[in-house]
Amino acid sequence: MRIASLHIYPVKSGAGIALTEAAVLPAGLRDDRRWMVVDDEGAFVTQRTLPALARLVATPTADGLRLAVDGEALAVATPPPGAARIAVQVWRDRLELPEAPEAAAWLTRHFGQSLRLVHQPLGAIRPVSPEWGAAGDHVSLADGFPILVATTASLEAVRALAGPEVGMERFRPNVVVDGALPWAEDGWLRLACGGIELELVKPCARCVMTTTDQATGTVTGPEPLKALRALRRSGDPRVQGVLFGWNAVPRGGGTLRVGDAVTVTATREAWPILEKRQRAG
Numbered sequence: 595m596r597i598a599s600l601h602i603y604p605v606k607s608g609a610g611i612a613l614t615e616a617a618v619l620p621a622g623l624r625d626d627r628r629w630m631v632v633d634d635e636g637a638f639v640t641q642r643t644l645p646a647l648a649r650l651v652a653t654p655t656a657d658g659l660r661l662a663v664d665g666e667a668l669a670v671a672t673p674p675p676g677a678a679r680i681a682v683q684v685w686r687d688r689l690e691l692p693e694a695p696e697a698a699a700w701l702t703r704h705f706g707q708s709l710r711l712v713h714q715p716l717g718a719i720r721p722v723s724p725e726w727g728a729a730g731d732h733v734s735l736a737d738g739f740p741i742l743v744a745t746t747a748s749l750e751a752v753r754a755l756a757g758p759e760v761g762m763e764r765f766r767p768n769v770v771v772d773g774a775l776p777w778a779e780d781g782w783l784r785l786a787c788g789g790i791e792l793e794l795v796k797p798c799a800r801c802v803m804t805t806t807d808q809a810t811g812t813v814t815g816p817e818p819l820k821a822l823r824a825l826r827r828s829g830d831p832r833v834q835g836v837l838f839g840w841n842a843v844p845r846g847g848g849t850l851r852v853g854d855a856v857t858v859t860a861t862r863e864a865w866p867i868l869e870k871r872q873r874a875g
Contacts, residue, residue, distance in 0.1 A: 739841035829866030
C-alpha cells in the first residue's frame with residue numbers, strides 16, 4: 595500500500611488543499627484546521643448549516659492566510675501573541691481564541707450572514723475525547739481527532755452505488771491510502787508510513803456535509819449518505835450512523851509524502867457493520 599494523496603483544510607469547513615508532503619504535528623497535519631469561522635456568539639459555523647463555505651479557499655502564507663472566494667482575495671494576518679481573545683465553541687469544547695478582525699466584514703459580505711474568523715495558536719490545547727484517545731492527545735479545530743484516514747478502494751465501493759460524481763473530496767480526508775481492499779481499514783489498528791505511526795482510534799460517522807459538492811458549495815442530493823446507509827451502518831452503539839474513513843492519532847512526528855509506503859503494524863477485530871438492507875427506490 596502507499597499514500598495516494600494528502601490534504602489539509604486550513605479553515606475548518608473551507609476548501610481543501612492537496613499537498614505532495616505534509617509535516618505531522620501532535621494535533622494533526624501542519625496548517626490543518628487552525629482557523630475557524632464563527633458566528634457573533636462564537637459558535638462554530640460549518641458546511642452543515644452553510645454549504646457555501648466549501649467555496650472559501652484559504653492558502654497558508656508566511657504571516658497568516660490568503661482567503662479567496664470567487665476570485666476575490668483577502669490577506670489575513672495571524673493574530674500576534676497577546677491579541678485579544680473571544681470565547682468560541684466547537685462541539686462541546688469552549689476555547690478562548692484570538693480573532694482576525696480584518697476578515698469579519700469580508701466573510702459577512704460573501705456569505706450573507708454575520709461571521710468572524712478565529713485562529714488556534716499552537717499553545718491553545720484542545721484534548722481528544724478520553725474515551726478514544728490517550729492522555730495528552732490533542733487536536734486542532736477538526737471535529738474531534740487529528741487525522742482522518744480513508745482508502746481509494748472503499749471510495750470505489752461507495753461510488754458503485756452512489757455514482758461517479760461522488761469524489762473523495764466529499765469525505766475530507768487528510769491521508770488517502772491506495773492498494774488496500776475495500777473496508778480493510780475496519781481491521782487496522784496502527785499504520786506505519788513515512789517513519790510515523792498512525793493509530794486508528796475511531797471510525798468516522800458521516801453527516802450531511804458529504805452531500806455538498808465541494809466545488810460549488812451546493813447540496814446535490816442524498817448521495818453518498820443513501821449508499822452508506824445500505825453499506826456502512828455501524829453495528830456498535832458507541833458510534834451510531836453511517837461510517838466512512840477512520841479517525842487517527844499520530845504517534846510521533848515527521849513528514850508524510852505522497853507515494854510513501856503504508857504498512858499495517860497492528861490489527862483489531864473489525865468494526866461491526868449491520869447487515870446490508872434493501873435500498874428503497
